[in-house]
Amino acid sequence: MAALWALLGAALGLGVGAIVFRRSxxxxxxxxxxxxxxxxxxxxxxxxxxxxxxxxxxxxxxMPNGVIVADRxxxxxxxxxxxxxxxxxxHTEVLVQAAVQHHLRAALRGxxxxxxxELYGPPRRVVVVxxxxxxxxxxxATIEDVTERSRLDAVRTDFxxxxxxxxxxxxxxxxxxxxxxxxxxxxxxxxxxxGKTVSEAHRVAKIIDDLxxxxxxxxxxxxxxxxxxxxxLVAEASSRNxxxxxxxxxxxxxxxxxxxLTINADHAQVASALGNLVDNAVKYSEAGGKVVLTxxxxxxxxxxxxxxxxxxxxxxxxxxxxxxxYRVDRGRSRGTGGTGLGLSIVRHVASNHGGAVTVxxxxxxxxxFRLYIPDRAVPPT
Amino acid sequence: MDELRKSFHNDLDDVRxxxxxxxAFVTESIPRATNVLLTGDLEGADYIIQSDDEIDxxxxxxxxxxxxxxALQSPVATDLRQIVAAxxxxxxxxxxxDLVCNICKAARRIYGHxxxxxxxxxxTRMGEQxxxxxxxxxxxxxxxxxxxxxxxxxxxxxxxxxxxxxVQAIFESHSAGTIDLQVAVQLAVVARFYxxxxxxxxxxxxxxxxxxxxxxxxxxxxxxxxxxxIDDTGExxxxxxxxxxx
Numbered sequence: 001m002a003a004l005w006a007l008l009g010a011a012l013g014l015g016v017g018a019i020v021f022r023r024s025x026x027x028x029x030x031x032x033x034x035x036x037x038x039x040x041x042x043x044x045x046x047x048x049x050x051x052x053x054x055x056x057x058x059x060x061x062x063m064p065n066g067v068i069v070a071d072r073x074x075x076x077x078x079x080x081x082x083x084x085x086x087x088x089x090x091h092t093e094v095l096v097q098a099a100v101q102h103h104l105r106a107a108l109r110g111x112x113x114x115x116x117x118e119l120y121g122p123p124r125r126v127v128v129v130x131x132x133x134x135x136x137x138x139x140x141a142t143i144e145d146v147t148e149r150s151r152l153d154a155v156r157t158d159f160x161x162x163x164x165x166x167x168x169x170x171x172x173x174x175x176x177x178x179x180x181x182x183x184x185x186x187x188x189x190x191x192x193x194x195g196k197t198v199s200e201a202h203r204v205a206k207i208i209d210d211l212x213x214x215x216x217x218x219x220x221x222x223x224x225x226x227x228x229x230x231x232x233l234v235a236e237a238s239s240r241n242x243x244x245x246x247x248x249x250x251x252x253x254x255x256x257x258x259x260x261l262t263i264n265a266d267h268a269q270v271a272s273a274l275g276n277l278v279d280n281a282v283k284y285s286e287a288g289g290k291v292v293l294t295x296x297x298x299x300x301x302x303x304x305x306x307x308x309x310x311x312x313x314x315x316x317x318x319x320x321x322x323x324x325x326y327r328v329d330r331g332r333s334r335g336t337g338g339t340g341l342g343l344s345i346v347r348h349v350a351s352n353h354g355g356a357v358t359v360x361x362x363x364x365x366x367x368x369f370r371l372y373i374p375d376r377a378v379p380p381t
Numbered sequence: 382m383d384e385l386r387k388s389f390h391n392d393l394d395d396v397r398x399x400x401x402x403x404x405a406f407v408t409e410s411i412p413r414a415t416n417v418l419l420t421g422d423l424e425g426a427d428y429i430i431q432s433d434d435e436i437d438x439x440x441x442x443x444x445x446x447x448x449x450x451x452a453l454q455s456p457v458a459t460d461l462r463q464i465v466a467a468x469x470x471x472x473x474x475x476x477x478x479d480l481v482c483n484i485c486k487a488a489r490r491i492y493g494h495x496x497x498x499x500x501x502x503x504x505t506r507m508g509e510q511x512x513x514x515x516x517x518x519x520x521x522x523x524x525x526x527x528x529x530x531x532x533x534x535x536x537x538x539x540x541x542x543x544x545x546x547x548v549q550a551i552f553e554s555h556s557a558g559t560i561d562l563q564v565a566v567q568l569a570v571v572a573r574f575y576x577x578x579x580x581x582x583x584x585x586x587x588x589x590x591x592x593x594x595x596x597x598x599x600x601x602x603x604x605x606x607x608x609x610x611i612d613d614t615g616e617x618x619x620x621x622x623x624x625x626x627x
Contacts, residue, residue, distance in 0.1 A: 090405075090516060090519060090520055090523070091404070091405035091408040091409060091515075091516055091519055092405075092409065094401055094402055094405035094519075095402070095405050095406065095409055098402050098405075119409065120409055120412040120413050120416070121412070122412065310498075311498035312498050312502060314419065314501065314505070315505055316416060316419075316420075362502050362505070362506075363498045363499075363501040363502035363505060364497065364498040364499030364500070364501060364502030364503065365499075365502055
């Protein structure tokens with residue numbers, strides 16, 4: 001018997017293992033067929049057909065896109081694994097499958113059909129359902145998940161718009177202020193305009209500083225790893241923002257940190273990331289609010305957490321706030337005075353260290369950012 | 382006879398899957414409407430309001446099919462309960478779709494007004510909870526799961542609580558002067574819409590329980606009503622305890 005299978009496998013140029021025995025029910029039926037008709041040509045032919053079908057199904061199952069084939073009466077005859085998973089959760093699956101059915105029926109009547117189905121989920125997803133006729137014998141529908149692609153498209157278009165806005169606005173203001181200054185003789189007005197010019201110039205300088213810091217941090221090779229005291233890092237982040245906190249009447253509290261807790265990391269980068277997180281927490285807290293900074297260690301690294309009870313972040317913006325120049329406030333009001341780069345810096349610091357930054361937030365209830373920095377081995381000096 | 386039964390069960394399956402599709406559509410449009418409300422997305426509002434016509438048309442078609450099954454196949458026992466329950470559920474789903482539309486219409490009316498983070502947070506929560514209720518309702522229907530259907534009622538209590546909390550937050554925002562009276566009234570109505578969507582999900586759950594067990598919460602009240610007012614002792618019977626229920 002084994003010899004027969006080896007023969008069949010060799011004839012088809014396949015290993016006897018994987019594909020023939022992939023599905024126990026099918027392989028059993030194959031084996032039964034084989035034993036009943038011994039080595040007759042008919043049995044061999046039918047086994048070959050089954051093997052081909054199996055191989056085709058395996059190939060379809062390996063595809064990332066969902067594939068569904070219907071016969072001319074609209075009955076589904078082939079379905080791959082991705083087609084079963086394409087819908088996601090219960091109700092979104094119903095909607096995707098309904099779209100597939102709808103377009104398959106349309107394709108059976110002739111003509112190609114395609115539809116982009118946006119699902120609010122959660123999670124939010126975008127899938128493209130495409131259907132086309134297979135001659136007169138039926139129709140095929142494919143389901144492609146384009147969530148990531150459409151997210152990247154949005155990131156790219158928003159980035160270009162945002163960066164030009166952030167850089168052009170202060171430069172435009174500088175040009176207008178300077179033009180006004182040229183013809184102005186009233187000393188009081190001149191001094192007021194000059195003051196405004198200086199503050200706009202500072203604004204551009206701050207954006208350029210942040211951009212430079214971001215590009216420096218992006219070069220992951222530049223990590224200067226040393227043994228850092230976690231308590232010092234946290235205290236530094238807090239004191240860097242203590243003036244702003246006093247101004248806004250926000251209290252920064254530091255949770256208990258184990259004595260002598262240290263971590264091997266790039267001190268400047270981690271301090272910058274923590275400083276940015278505390279800066280945001282203070283900025284988006286209301287007067288009398290409280291920002292809590294904690295650090296806890298596990299066997300592999302340290303988890304820093306910065307929690308506030310401020311205005312919070314809308315759910316739809318949560319996965320985008322780490323993008324450069326992304327702002328939750330579409331009106332881009334200058335009320336908070338940031339450059340829009342702080343959280344991107346934090347994300348890069350985290351990824352340089354092989355760590356991660358996550359956020360939990362509810363509008364009106366506050367946000368908690370968690371920055372995980374794994375302990376790095378100190379490079380030999 | 383077997384052929385006839387097969388065709389009946391095919392019809393019944395069709396009705397069930399179309400009903401699930403309509404309910405899934407509503408489930409999906411709840412977070413859409415919440416987003417419309419929070420972002421002032423007028424185009425999104427139009428999309429939802431226009432798609433309500435499709436829901437109306439499909440609900441009518443589905444009702445027609447149920448009536449046809451009743452008239453032509455004369456189902457009995459569980460089959461009869463299935464069809465009757467489906468007829469009732471169609472109107473629950475259709476009404477919920479209307480409420481989702483109403484949220485979008487309210488979003489148009491308050492367009493351009495800024496809402497406090499606190500109000501926005503509770504709106505997000507109400508939207509999420511109403512959607513959770515609907516998801517549970519669909520799942521209990523698909524799986525014929527009476528226990529899950531019964532749990533929807535408890536989930537609804539949380540949504541009712543959120544509505545109360547929201548109304549309180551509206552009062553606070555209005556007295557702090559961050560929203561004007563017109564917006565306050567619209568928001569209070571929006572809270573009511575979410576709460577009603579939750580109630581419709583509860584009703585769907587009750588119909589699922591009815592299909593599976595033949596029992597409805599209203600039976601309790603009906604039994605009280607039909608009980609003899611004076612028992613053998615000549616005294617008015619007094620229920621020992623009123624079970625808590627909706």
